[in-house]
Amino acid sequence: MSATAPVRMEFKTELKQLLDLIIHSLYTKKEIFLRELISNAADAIDKVRFESLTNHDLLEGNSTWKIKLIPDKEKGTLTIRDNGIGMSPESIVQDLGTIARSGTRQFLENLKNADVKNRPELIGQFGVGFYASFMAADRVTVISRAAGPAGHAAKWESDGQGEFTVEPCEKETRGTDVILHLREDAHEFLDPWRLRQIVKQYSDFIEHPVTMDVERKKDDKTTVEEETLNSRQAIWLRNKNDIKDEEYKAFYKQIARDHEDPLKWIHMAAEGQMEFRAILFLPQAKPWDFHFGLPKGGLQLYVRRVLITHECEELLPPYLRFVKGVVDSADLPLNVSRETLQHNPLLAKIGKNLVNRVLKTLEEMRDSEYETYLKFYAEFGSMLKEGVTDFENRERIADLLQLESTITESGKFTTLAKYVAAMPADQKEIFYLIGETRSQIENSPYIELFKSRGQEVLLLTDPVDEYLVTTLNEYKGKKLKPIDRGEAADAVPAEEKEKFKPLLESLGKTISEVKEVRLSARLKESASVLVADEHGVSAHMERLLHRMGRGDETPADKRILELNPQHAVVQGLLKLQTQNTADARVADIGRLLYDQAVIAEGSRVKDPVGFAKRMNDLIAKGLG
Ligand code: ADP
Numbered sequence: 165m166s167a168t169a170p171v172r173m174e175f176k177t178e179l180k181q182l183l184d185l186i187i188h189s190l191y192t193k194k195e196i197f198l199r200e201l202i203s204n205a206a207d208a209i210d211k212v213r214f215e216s217l218t219n220h221d222l223l224e225g226n227s228t229w230k231i232k233l234i235p236d237k238e239k240g241t242l243t244i245r246d247n248g249i250g251m252s253p254e255s256i257v258q259d260l261g262t263i264a265r266s267g268t269r270q271f272l273e274n275l276k277n278a279d280v281k282n283r284p285e286l287i288g289q290f291g292v293g294f295y296a297s298f299m300a301a302d303r304v305t306v307i308s309r310a311a312g313p314a315g316h317a318a319k320w321e322s323d324g325q326g327e328f329t330v331e332p333c334e335k336e337t338r339g340t341d342v343i344l345h346l347r348e349d350a351h352e353f354l355d356p357w358r359l360r361q362i363v364k365q366y367s368d369f370i371e372h373p374v375t376m377d378v379e380r381k382k383d384d385k386t387t388v389e390e391e392t393l394n395s396r397q398a399i400w401l402r403n404k405n406d407i408k409d410e411e412y413k414a415f416y417k418q419i420a421r422d423h424e425d426p427l428k429w430i431h432m433a434a435e436g437q438m439e440f441r442a443i444l445f446l447p448q449a450k451p452w453d454f455h456f457g458l459p460k461g462g463l464q465l466y467v468r469r470v471l472i473t474h475e476c477e478e479l480l481p482p483y484l485r486f487v488k489g490v491v492d493s494a495d496l497p498l499n500v501s502r503e504t505l506q507h508n509p510l511l512a513k514i515g516k517n518l519v520n521r522v523l524k525t526l527e528e529m530r531d532s533e534y535e536t537y538l539k540f541y542a543e544f545g546s547m548l549k550e551g552v553t554d555f556e557n558r559e560r561i562a563d564l565l566q567l568e569s570t571i572t573e574s575g576k577f578t579t580l581a582k583y584v585a586a587m588p589a590d591q592k593e594i595f596y597l598i599g600e601t602r603s604q605i606e607n608s609p610y611i612e613l614f615k616s617r618g619q620e621v622l623l624l625t626d627p628v629d630e631y632l633v634t635t636l637n638e639y640k641g642k643k644l645k646p647i648d649r650g651e652a653a654d655a656v657p658a659e660e661k662e663k664f665k666p667l668l669e670s671l672g673k674t675i676s677e678v679k680e681v682r683l684s685a686r687l688k689e690s691a692s693v694l695v696a697d698e699h700g701v702s703a704h705m706e707r708l709l710h711r712m713g714r715g716d717e718t719p720a721d722k723r724i725l726e727l728n729p730q731h732a733v734v735q736g737l738l739k740l741q742t743q744n745t746a747d748a749r750v751a752d753i754g755r756l757l758y759d760q761a762v763i764a765e766g767s768r769v770k771d772p773v774g775f776a777k778r779m780n781d782l783i784a785k786g787l788g
Contacts, residue, residue: 183298
């Protein structure tokens with residue numbers, strides 16, 4: 165970098181797209197840029213405070229943490245100044261010229277312009293906060309000096325149009341000045357009253373003081389006072405009874421970067437053997453990154469009000485990754501490093517407590533606020549189901565499940581406990597059927613026998629259900645049993661089997677897709693059905709694997725074709741075959757029965773044209 169001329173550089177492509185979105189979209193809430201910049205400044209202060217615990221030199225005698233807003237009406241600029249960790253000339257290019265997070269890139273790929281227009285808060289959610297500056301400014305200058313006696317300063321500048329410049333400069337003290345050259349229509353952000361209001365609304369909980377010089381007139385004399393705009397109270401340390409709902413909500417929005425209120429919050433204060441405080445939030449809806457398969461779980465971890473990490477994943481298991489919040493422990497050492505957190509036994513203990521409280525809250529919701537619980541379940545039920553791997557809490561999670569069955573109305577639920585309570589005395593297992601949609605499996609031939617016996621079958625349609633039932637395996641000593649595989653308990657009488665033997669053998673030869681053709685005791689109305697072996701892969705699983713592109717790795721398990729000996733078509737077929745073993749219609753009709761079974765299980769017929777032809781031949785004959 166030359167000492168005189170600024171170096172001109174281009175933004176990385178995806179950042180250009182993002183800036184384009186920011187500048188050319190209409191925002192309803194321009195002011196969120198300030199929240200983003202204050203939060204960056206606070207992060208920078210947290211970082212230097214944390215690092216100075218092991219490297220005292222970084223402080224250079226300046227540890228009065230402060231974020232200062234400097235509106236300048238004459239120049240039309242607003243400066244946000246901090247004495248945080250700062251950026252070196254190299255890192256300023258990296259930090260402000262690229263998008264580091266892969267999630268943001270993905271986000272951009274998935275997002276259409278219109279979506280951002282309607283939902284500006286998304287920008288904050290994706291950690292591209294700094295660039296929100298361009299919502300209010302047509303030029304942004306950043307002057308920063310990295311912490312430490314050897315720190316160099318750099319000046320970064322851009323109009324957000326695709327390029328930025330960097331040049332060395334002088335700055336006496338550690339930290340960063342972000343100078344916004346405000347657009348004409350953004351001059352409201354020079355008004356001290358407006359700034360005070362925005363800070364109160366969005367950044368009141370920031371631990372470090374956000375200050376501003378204000379003029380006060382008294383007896384014709386004007387004095388300037390530095391005013392602290394935020395109350396700086398760590399809400400989790402306060403007494404529950406003194407905190408208004410509105411305060412919890414605002415705090416949630418700040419830490420979760422959500423614009424909706426939380427669904428529920430839990431304020432904990434553990435004392436005695438283990439001391440910690442926590443506020444946990446259940447959101448109303450999935451955050452956007454969850455939709456892109458980039459779930460970032462984790463709670464903010466503080467040690468005596470000092471932020472250690474934003475995303476401590478060790479506190480909660482992945483199946484509770486939707487929970488947001490803060491934990492502040494008095495027992496952890498302040499210099500605990502982020503790397504060793506993983507192995508800290510105290511964290512595991514706190515975590516156990518938190519899991520317990522979250523599950524308890526869900527149980528209470530289920531029992532006394534069922535509608536709210538269902539709302540929660542619709543959003544996060546699939547994630548919660550992953551929790552059946554948590555051996556200690558498996559039963560509690562099983563009891564939180566809401567399941568549809570042949571007895572519930574569509575969209576209404578039963579539970580495993582209710583199912584078991586209603587089981588006839590001679591029923592030993594919990595029956596279920598997995599498929600794509602309720603209507604598909606509800607009318608499938610597998611259900612017929614159970615319906616006729618008045619037995620309830622759970623109807624599972626969530627993609628994770630296959631994983632859920634195989635992991636759970638049993639509930640209160642009752643095995644979970646899929647009804648689309650294995651032999652149906654009602655055996656077919658031996659003489660029936662004997663009578664149909666030649667037909668079944670000949671069909672077995674012509675329908676090479678199946679492992680075996682046998683008689684069925686599970687069918688009441690349908691003529692045919694496909695079943696998997698006791699330990700075979702079900703049709704649903706096979707479709708899932710195919711969709712995941714793994715169909716080829718797992719050779720399709722041949723299934724068993726079962727025929728209903730009571731059905732007129734099957735009986736007619738037997739008659740044809742007995743009269744003339746060489747009758748070509750036997751094979752054709754047999755194949756039609758197979759195709760029907762394929763359709764009934766929700767799969768696709770491999771040869772639809774052939775299927776249509778066989779059907780039409782039959783219909784034509786029928787019409788005479
Ligand atoms: P995020 O803060 O979510 O990482 P930003 O786009 O807001 O995303 O900031 C990008 C990076 O620039 C930050 O991660 C940080 O390293 C750096 N940065 C931004 N503002 C400051 C600041 N005031 N002091 C030090 N570094 C900063």
